[in-house]
Amino acid sequence: MSCTLGRVLVSITPRLPRPTWLRAPAPAGENYQELKDLIGRLRLHTVCESAACPNVGECWNQRTATFMILGNVCTRRCGFCAVEKGAPLPVDYDEPQRVAEAVAAMGLRFAVVTSVNRDDRADGGAELFAHTIRAIRARVPGCGVEVLIPDFQGNRTAVATVMEAAPDVLNHNTETVPRLYRQVRLGARYERSLEVLRYAKELGPDCPTKSGLMLGLGETAEEVLEVMRDLRAQGVDILTLGQYLRPSAKHLPIVRYVPPEEFEDLRRAGVEMGFGHVESGPLVRSSYHASNAVK
Numbered sequence: 001m002s003c004t005l006g007r008v009l010v011s012i013t014p015r016l017p018r019p020t021w022l023r024a025p026a027p028a029g030e031n032y033q034e035l036k037d038l039i040g041r042l043r044l045h046t047v048c049e050s051a052a053c054p055n056v057g058e059c060w061n062q063r064t065a066t067f068m069i070l071g072n073v074c075t076r077r078c079g080f081c082a083v084e085k086g087a088p089l090p091v092d093y094d095e096p097q098r099v100a101e102a103v104a105a106m107g108l109r110f111a112v113v114t115s116v117n118r119d120d121r122a123d124g125g126a127e128l129f130a131h132t133i134r135a136i137r138a139r140v141p142g143c144g145v146e147v148l149i150p151d152f153q154g155n156r157t158a159v160a161t162v163m164e165a166a167p168d169v170l171n172h173n174t175e176t177v178p179r180l181y182r183q184v185r186l187g188a189r190y191e192r193s194l195e196v197l198r199y200a201k202e203l204g205p206d207c208p209t210k211s212g213l214m215l216g217l218g219e220t221a222e223e224v225l226e227v228m229r230d231l232r233a234q235g236v237d238i239l240t241l242g243q244y245l246r247p248s249a250k251h252l253p254i255v256r257y258v259p260p261e262e263f264e265d266l267r268r269a270g271v272e273m274g275f276g277h278v279e280s281g282p283l284v285r286s287s288y289h290a291s292n293a294v295k
Contacts, residue, residue, distance in 0.1 A: 019257050022243065022282050038105055042098045045072040066112040066148070066287040067099050069132055070125045074116035076187040080175070080214060082247035088120050096132040100139035110168075110294075111136055112287040114148035119187070123161060124152035130165035144168040144294060146210070148286055154192045156199055163203040169238065169294060170200045171210040173286055174231065177223035183252065184217060194234050201235035208276065208294060212240035212286045218255040221262075228270055237276045238294075241266055242284035258282065 039046055045068040071089035074081070103111045113132050118125040126149075133145050146169035152158035163170065178190040193211075201209050211231050213224065224241075231239065241263060246254050260282060267280035279288060 016254055016257060019259075021260050022245070022257065035106065038102055042102050044095070044098055044102060045069075066114055067102070067132075068114050068116065069095055069099065069128055070115040070118050072116065075119040076117045078175075078185050078188075079252040080184055080217070080244060080247075082251070083116055088116070088118055091118075091121070091125070091128060093128070093131070096128065096135035097139075099132050100135040103136050103143060104139050108140065108143060110144040110146070111140075112146045112148065114171075114287075115150060117150045117187070119153060122155075123158040124150055124155060126152055126155070126158035126161040129162045133162075133165040133167055146171055146287065146294075148173065149196075151188055151192050151196050154189075154195060159196055159199050160203055163200055163207070166204070167207065169208050169210055170197075170204065171212075171238075171286060172196050172200070173212045174227060175212070175214055176217055177213075177219040177227055179223065180217055180219060184214075194230055197231065197236055198234040208237040209235060210238035210240070210286075211236050212242070212284075214242060214244035215258045215263075216244040216254050216256050217252060221266075224266065225269060228266075228273055228275075232273050232275065239270050239275045239278045239280075240284050240286055240288065241270075241278070241280040242288070243282040 046066055068083075070091060072084055073086050073088050074083045075085075075088055077085050099111075099113065113129065113136075115125050115129065129147055129149060133147065136143055136145050145167050147162060147167045148171040149159075149162060151172065172193060174190065174193050175188075176184045181188060181190050197209050197211060200207070213227060215224065228239065243258055244252075244254060246252065263280040263282060263284075267278045270278035270280070277292070277294075279292070
């Protein structure tokens with residue numbers, strides 16, 4: 001049984017028991033605490049914490065993190081996301097320098113930067129993405145930078161602003177199949193996301209583009225394959241596929257846990273379609289093992 005609460009479909013049935021293949025190590029360890037202290041000292045946000053990523057323990061202990069710029073309050077109310085929603089914070093123009101400082105302190109050779117949606121801004125925050133890319137490059141020469149951008153409400157100038165800063169990977173997630181967009185991605189449109197990816201590839205033919213989907217929200221296997229074909233038609237090079245995990249009872253319910261063998265079948269299908277790299281598995285997230293895709 002389900003009900004509609006604040007335009008988000010919410011289940012009122014008991015949670016599905018979590019299978020053994022979805023167990024992740026608890027966040028702990030010397031590196032984990034060191035990074036947590038660093039992020040706090042520099043007044044930064046990470047999607048690892050704000051979006052309740054299950055891999056935060058593994059990634060932080062390996063000294064990797066995904067920085068989240070433009071605050072930690074999102075202007076959209078997507079039914080799957082744990083990031084706080086509401087009135088956005090003022091833009092902090094010193095944030096790119098602090099991200100670069102964190103990248104240097106962590107000794108990163110590949111950094112991932114994402115953001116909340118900032119529909120309150122004409123460029124959706126694209127300017128700060130560009131500043132952050134350049135700040136990292138200036139502070140840590142040779143460091144690769146992947147950006148996971150919102151759709152900027154389809155603003156081509158905003159996409160161009162990011163691409164002019166020459167990221168090493170341009171990521172924009174489609175998240176789910178078109179049929180589920182009104183439940184899963186409030187304020188987004190499937191065709192608009194495809195256009196963002198297509199235009200980014202047009203502007204930077206040599207820059208790998210990337211996208212990802214969550215599974216387990218009620219999509220069919222054929223719908224997933226159709227999205228994969230659509231992404232390849234836009235020139236997308238890198239694909240991530242992972243299991244949706246419900247952050248709280250206020251978020252969309254998990255319809256199904258997808259077993260590892262199905263993720264492997266989809267990985268093989270993606271390789272056959274021509275994706276240069278496919279990261280597919282229950283605990284995979286957008287930036288999981290991100291540097292592996294560009295080696």
